[in-house]
Structures are given as C-alpha cells and as structure tokens.
Amino acid sequence: MKLSRAAAFSTSLLLGAVLALTGAGAAQAAPSAAAVDYVALGDSYSSGVGAGSYDSASGDCKRSTRAYPRLWATANSPSSFAFTACSGARTGDVTASQLGPLGSATDLVSITIGGNDAGFADVMTTCVLESEANCLARINQARDFVATTLPGRLDSVYSAIRAKAPSARVVVLGYPRFYKLSGTCVGGLSENERRAINDASDYLNTATAKRAADHGYTFADVAPAFAGHEICSGSAWLHSVNWLNIGESYHPTASGQSGGYLPAFRSAA
Template identity: 80%
Template sequence: MKVSRLAAFSSSLLLGAVLALTGAATASAAPSAQGVDYVALGDSYSSGVGAGSYDSASGSCKRSTKAYPALWAASHAPSSFAFTACSGARTGDVTSGQLGPLNSSTDLVSLSIGGNDAGFADVMTTCVLQSEATCLNRIATARSYVGTTLPGNLDSVYSAIRAKAPSARVVVLGYPRFYKVGGSCVVGLSDKVRSAINDAADYLNATTAKRAADHGFTFADVAGRFGGHEICSGDAWLHSVNWLNIGESYHPTAAGQSGGYLPVLNSAA
C-alpha cells in the first residue's frame, strides 16, 4: 500500500512537471500580439460626426475620439495610427487629400465613402423640408447616380489605395438603414418615404460591396448591427433631425460608433 501511494505520488509529481513544461512550451510558442500600421480614411461616418468629443485640431473634419477608428486604435494599440477621415468627404476628396499616410508598410485601411457623392445629405434635406413627391424624385435621382456614376468613382479611390498600400487589408464599411418602418415615430416622414430611404441605403451598400469585392477588399455591412437601433426604434443609434446642430442629423451617435461600427471592424480586421 505504501509503495502504491509512493508510486502514485511520484506519478503525480511527474504529471505536474510534464504539464508545467507543456504549459511553458505552449506559452513560449504562442505568437505575441503584433501591432499594425492602421490608416482610417473616409467621410463623416468614419470621422465620427454625431459622436461628439471632436479633436479641435481636426477643424471642420470633426474627427471624434469616439469614432470607430479611434476606438479600434485605443483597444488594439497599433504600431501607428493615422486618422484622415473628414466630414463631407467625397471620393475625390479621399484621393486628393487623405492618402498621404499610406505606404508599403500599411497593414490595415478602413473607410466609408460614397454617401456624399450620391447626395444623401441633400436627399434628407429635401425629404424633411419638401413634399413627398419631391422627396421620392430626389431619392430616385440619387439611386440613378449610385447605379451609373458612383461605381467608377469608387474604382478610382480603391485603385489609388491599393497602389499606395499594396499589402494592406482594406475594410470598406457600409451605411446603416436610417429608419425602423412602422416604429415609434408618430410625426415626420411617411413610412413610404422612410422605406424608400432605407431601400436607397441598401442599394448604395450593394453597389459599394460589389466594387470593393472586385478590388479584393472586404466589405463590412453595418446594417445588421443597427437593426433595432434605427430612428423610430425607441433605442436609436442615429440622430434624427438635430436643429441645434444640423450637421449631426442622420449620423451615428457615440453608441452607434461603439455598438454598430466598431464590432463590425473588429470582425473584419
């Protein structure tokens, strides 16, 4: 019996030693977290308009510390982070003024772009201030632009990014649907208009996704993350019309950036 206990004790010690060595070997073999060189491009949805906490040095670009690129950088500690997204940016603004930080060492690029090219700010202004028929016509004009002109503009941006950052993983983020149709809003736009605006956002996302895929980029759809958090949902992650700060209207709140955009970038990056 004593021999058996001694043998069991010895076996236990041996097993513990083996496990300790194995654990040590596993720990030493595990790859250490390596920072990336990250560049964030794009329009107001990437700069963080609507989230508050704007960097005064960014001026009218309104880059927010609560925007998804800044949140991603804060949580991942990349070896470098360049944030050039700017409120109001169109595709041409990205190619002419935002690509400076890109180079052959860039590992990750994120951007949202195309909404301003299609005139979505003007769409919303028209729909809020004018008749339903005028609004629907303006939406149709925007859709026509997205189908005919925007693809070429996106191609130009994507090609310029790839030329300057040939090895980077490029994540193109889309736009949310604005409205929960049949939701809690009892005044304002009709559900017919809200549906047409949502459909136009879907069309913009589908067009962008196709162009991104053809360039080998990853399209990251945020519409699902914003599901249940649209305007009229009762828990909106988007500003409705903000008469005190009109530029924040129809942009993600801080919760929309952290709860909507950031998880999508986390998964895609």
C-alpha cells in the first residue's frame, strides 16, 4: 500500500520517537570502545601475578596476558593500551615509574594500589609462619598504617594521575576477602586469623574507596564477585600458600582475574 506524503512523514516521526525511547538510535552517537585510550596502573593484582602466562618482556613486573586489563583491552580493542602495572608496586612506585603513558588524551585508567604499602606480604608471612598472637598483632599494625598513613599516599597517587590525565575516567579496584569462614580448609591458619585477615581487607577497601571518592574516582569492589570463591571455599579463585612459586601465594588465579576483576572493572569502566 502506498502511503501519502503526510502519512509517510508521520510514520517517520513515529519511528524516530520509538528509536529514541528504545535507545536504538543512540547507538550510533555513543562513543565506541575503539576511541578509548586506556592505561592500566597498579600492583600485582593488576599485573596478573598468580594468573600465569606472563609476558617475558615485563620481567619482574609479571604482566599476564590473563590479567583483567589485558582481557578488557582484548575484548574492547581500544585505540591505545598501555600496561604499566607491576608486581610489588607501592604508591611511590606508581608515581615514579608508571605514569609515563598518561596524557591529556587518556580516557580510561585502572589501578589497584595500597596493599603493599600496608605490608600485605609481611602480614601473610607472619600469619603463616608465626603464632596466632603475632599474626593478629601484625594485622593490627597494618590497620593502624591504613588509618594514619595510607590515605596521604593514596592522595599523592590519585592527584598525580589527575594532573597528567585531566579528562580520564579513573577506576580504583579493591581487594577480595581471602577466606571463606567455616570453610573446607583443614589445618593452616586459625579461624580467628582468617577472620582478622578478611576484616583487614575490608578495612583497606573502605579507606581506599573513601580516598577514591574524594578525588572523583570510581571504586570497584571485587569482594562480591569473589564471594563463594575464597580460599577454603572448595572453588577458590585465589592461591593459598604456593611453595613452588611463593610469589603467587594469595593472588588471584586466572579465573579470579576473568571472573572477579574483569566484570568489576567492565561495569565501572
């Protein structure tokens, strides 16, 4: 049936309204992922320690092809991708050696940082090798650091990122809880130690989220994604003590990167 000119015009208007309501017409106007310049900063949780498949060119930084920044970049094909996260990094290492790729054109930045400043490795070593009393005392020491010293160090990093990339969306990712309480583990740390470690992780995440929000950054909490996949869960996305490769202990597996960190980042990016 042939429409009159007036009817055709009315149909065109109606179609346009439907597209606007459904969002179908907006797809063309939305910026594509290919237009994004993305820089991934941070420590071993961003470099992908524990996930294997390390890029030999990254040396001791141990950047994995299975780390969430690389997985996101592979899936979204940004116009540029710089991966400077490094195993063992503290806040000062980020400002000293990781910010080079940032610039006025940078659209997206991701970062995990703060755990090493708070003495993460020493806390876990103390808890694994020494008494419960020493473990709890070392955790309390770390909590004091997070309360008094870490906020200023995070401020320095976050301010440095904004100074170099004034237009970037910055996503600060947290750390998972390590243990499922009353889980499947037999022996090892006591339940009191496991609970204290989980509480310390929550404490660190809360402090980090506050500093991120004060800088206008988005905090991505990974703890919900790891729920049910903690150590002692029977389906862990975290390594326990790995005596063959001690540096991978208490780091996400490849599944932890793809199933825990990647979705948290993807929803916030």
